[in-house]
Amino acid sequence: MEDWRVVGEGACACFRTGSFAVGAQFVQVISEVAGIEDGHLGVDVRQEAVIVQLITVTDDCYGLTERHVDMARQISAAARTLGIPADPSAVQTVQVTMDALAGPDVVAFWRALLGYQARANSSEDLIDPRRRGAPFYFQQMDAPRPQRNRSTLTCGCRTTGPRPG
Secondary structure, rough: OOOOEOOOOOOEEEEEEOHHHHHHHHHHOOOOOOOOHHHOEEEEOOOOOEEEEEEOOOOOEEEEEEEEEEEHHHHHHHHOOOOEEHHHHOOOEEEEEEEEOOOOHHHHHHHHHHHHHHHHHOEEEEOOOOEEEEEEEEEEEOOOOOOOOOOOEEOOOOOOOOOOO
């Protein structure tokens, strides 16, 4: 599983195809992976690479399953068969983190503004239902804190972990 990284939006891998034509061929092969239709697959085809994302997004789950591990292995094997190298260093994510005194009101404002939805089992995370935009995390503040009542943009994270405090 060295080709893949777990980030806030699921398991992600970048495969350096070198050309759009090879990328399109690779996507065709990915489409034939068993169970891929139900795997909540995201594919971004670029001139030089294909980025693949696996995550379950349902009303009761936002994350990875054992099935994703099997699909990731199959996709990596297909890439190796086609001679397409993985580039784990190219995997990144963006998350917007906001401190808020009136958390529920702030979350409601951003949900309406962006057209986002609450992440499963969370009242403080918003996700893009179209899976194109960065997720938003709202940190409840108990009292105003100097230098804290602001937005924070988190970029380039390669693994998930505790949220900033």
